[in-house]
Amino acid sequence: MLVQEKLRICKTSEEKEMNDHILDIVKENELKVEDHEERVRICSSIREVFIEAGYTNCLVYPYGSTLNGVGFSDSDLDLYVDLGFSGDTVKISKSLAKDTDFVNIKAVPNARVPIVKAVHFPSGIKCDLSFGNKASLWNTEFIRFCCLSDPRVRPLIMVVRYWGRMHGLVGREGNVRLCNYALTMMVIAYLQQIPCPILHSVQQLLTITDVDLAPSSFSSHLLSKAHILPLLGKNTDSISDLLLGFFNHYHSFDYSSNVISIFLGRTCSREQFSAGNLFKSSNPVCVQDPFELDFNICRNMNEKSLRLLKCRFYEGSKKTRKLLTSQESTSLATLFHPSPHTSPLLDCHGCNTNNPTQPPWTEGPICYTQPAKIPHYMPTIAEYNLAVLRCSVAQRMPPWWKKWRGLY
Secondary structure, eight states, rough: OOOEEEEEOSSSSHHHHHHHHHHHHHHHHOOOOHHHHHHHHHHHHHHHHHHTTTTTTEEEETTHHHHSSOTTTTEEEEEEEOSSSOOOOOHHHHHHTTTTTTTEEEEETTTOOOOOEEEETTTTEEEEOOOSSTTHHHHHHHHHHHHHHHHTHHHHHHHHHHHHHHTTTSSSSSSOOOOOOOOOHHHHHHHHHHSSSSSHHHOOOHHHHHTTOOOGHHHHHHHHGGGGGGOOOOOOOHHHHHHHHHHHHHHSSSSSTEETTTTEEEEEEEHHHHHSSOOOSSOOEEOOOOSSSSBBTTTTOOOHHHHHHHHHHHHHHHHHHHHHHOSSOGGGGGGGSSSSSSSOOOTTTOOOOTTOOGGGGGGSGGGGSSSOOOOOOOOOOHHHHHHHOOOOOOOOOOOHHHHTTTTO
16 A cells, blocks of 8 residues: 555545645655755764864764654754763863854753753754763664654654644743653554554564664664564554544543553553662653663653643644544644633643543544553563563663663
8 A cells, every 4th residue: 555545544524634734734844855964064064073173083973853754844953973982061062162153052061961052053953962872873763663664653743743842842942841752752652552553662673673783773674674573453543543542542641650661562550660670750750761761751740741731632632533523624723723721621631630531522433542451461670671681672782782781
């Protein structure tokens, strides 16, 4: 089946119209050829600056939205700079300041991953340079693989990211403290655990990779061996079906009791994770990074942020269902216009945290994308560590990762 035909399978004219509008938004906002060319030039400029400063073995690797396929034309440019040794971000920032093309240069040495922030003046592109953590390169390739695995994944991620931006939920000015990467991982996690999953867990993917695989080859390697992976059921949901299911799922999700694990490809109990020392966090929202398994990528969110996010999921669910069922002409633009609640709503989990019931519009034929409540066995810490050592992260990651994790 052709990609475009698969993307446009729809049950009603309203659904087809909504899918077409989503694809139009993606096409309008995605990185164009000239955007990629500009970013390549920036990478070359930065490498030349550092070589002139004495870092003769310097290599510059773009990662994040520039490469994973879900970036916008004005997305930041994330760069991993390999100097061949650990560098001083303050000293490095002074070297970059010698190039007049870069302005607003600022070293952030005390961050979890030390970075240097800068703006490329000719293009206005904001750049974040990191120096000591290659994990982001694996995350980038993983997202890229997900987008290439099924033609619905990329537009779904991009429309959710666009929705998050228009509602002020993500980015440096976001009022929920939710980064684009976290929102992307939430979409992927949802697609891993719907009744007919579209994506495999990272744990499954790592069983078919080579031990010495380079990060840049991760996506292409997985695509070449995808036929070895366990078969997934046939999923015929359209992009708009999946978007509605995404909003419904995370509006009614029990954040206080559960951890979202992309590595395992399912929702797991916080109590079980904590009891086995697998992942501990007291944050209101816990989304486990798929490669740094002890890291919560939603660690910056607080209770107020979570309530606001639930309210936005509520509105997203309500508006999406109206777009899919209403006979009236309604523009998709309404989905991206914030509608703050002037007073608490009883069926909104953000307004009423004590109400465990689902909103009324999740009932009916379209809510089949809700994740099934399937009981599962939770391994003990000993079993978990043994599984990791045998067939997942520790065995499948390259030597630098094993050393970084203290496994040898």
